[in-house]
Amino acid sequence: ARRVAIIGAGASGLCALKCCLDEGLEPTCFERSKDIGGLWRFEERPEDGRASIYRSVIINTSKEMMCFSDFPIPEDFPNYMHNSKIMEYFRMYAQHFDLLRHIRFRTSVCRVSKRPDFASSGQWEVVTESEGKQEAAVFDAVLVCSGHHTDAHLPLGSFPGLEKFEGQYLHSRDYKSPQPFLGKRVVVVGIGNSGIDIAVELSHAAKQVFLSTRRGSWVLHRVGDSGYPFDFSYISRFTQLLQNLLPPNIISFFLERRLNARFDHTLYGLKPKHRILDQHPTINDDLPNRIISGRVRVKPNIREFTETSAIFEDGTREDVDAIVFATGYSFSFPFLKGFKVVENQISLYKFVFPPDLEKPTLAFIGLIQPLGAIMPISELQCRWATRVFKGLQGLPPPADMLAEITQTKRRMAERYVKSQRHTIQVDYIPYMDELACQLGV
Secondary structure, eight states: OOOOEOOOSSHHHHHHHHHHHHHTTTEEEEOOOSSSSSSGGOOSSOOOSSOOOOOOOOOOOHHHHOOOOOOOTTTTTTTSSSSSHHHHHHHHHHTTTOOOOGGEOOOOEEEEEEEETTHHHEEEEEEEETTTEEEEEEEEEEOOOOOSSSSEEOGGGSSSSSGGOOSEEEGGOOOOGGGGGOOOOEEEOOOSHHHHHHHHHHHTTTEEEEEEEESOOOOOOOOOOOOBHHHHHHSSSSHHHHHHHHHHHHHHHHHHHHHHHHHHHHTTTTTOEEEGSSSSEOOOSHHHHHHHTTTTEEEEEEEEEEEEEOOOOOOOOEEEEEEEEEOOOOOOOOBBBOOOOBOOOOOOOOTBBBTTTTTTEEEEEEEEEEEEEEEHEEEEEHHHHHHHTTTTSOOOOOHHHHHHHHHHHHHHHHSSSSSGGGEEEEEHHHHHHHHHHHHHH
């Protein structure tokens, strides 16, 4: 059997294991921490090289949309699950398909490099370290499932005066609970999902929360029409058909009108210059309540900090005791020789395969930001990758793959607001269809 190294035992690593076993491959999964779950496993302290979440995180895709295809989430689980419930589901999945015996915990991958005969064999040498001891092994293929939420993106240089600020500041990956901020005045920088979640949660404990945003955001909600999960009713073949038939600005107009009917984004200081489909969606049901009750005050970008205050671009000044930077993440693959990631740009065919390898024996799984759930996407990516590894399917010539990558990048640059978070963005149904076409399913 062909041996496959899987890096990471989070959502993508687990389904990578299962797909390898389904295809009769021999997988070994390396996980640097002591347990499965990746991003979704809450720990009191952030761990180096691993994604880190706060205690209250609830996923913003519904269980109907996020479960693996052959293992439904139990009926008594809520539609939107707390991170502890997601962990429960992953444990059931791992147990059901007997995945744990293939995982080597507390083992980090130091280096993945081509064997000298790579052009003919397609093999990789994988150097791992466990308990201070390094060892090397040869694998026929490698699946990188290490995610894209590990390295905090903290642009401190964009905030003059921060070095003289006397309060505390931290990145959202170091935020765990609101207790330390009791009675304080806190500014949260960034209006992505973590930024809004943290601002809302802090507003129950802090004296005052300021939410600072450069460009505003459209805010979607989990609870959709008639109380059904929003993604369940919105991500459908019907809405996709409408998107294909109608010009984007018409679709945006109707979506924005619906969101403004819930609360007028201009009135709440949130209306961005960009259209709704030009950004990764921000989802929060509680924000308008916290703004209308004055617990969260929306502010523009921060011009500079003084010892005890923040001065915003509209000239207003607010005294603050603490700053939470919810400024997102960068991703990198330090263990991979020759794979440079600059500003979250990486060239991959359909976000999975590097186009310039002599043999297609390396694939990236879950390195995408979907307008929808990531688990079913990772599963289809793994099914495709494992079939390619086995030689059941080939890839197009490198020139064709590069041309498609360039075209995809151009389309994304035209559509999305320029930002590090929009380099791996995909629309759920079209992307799932592309993967299914590769598989012939």
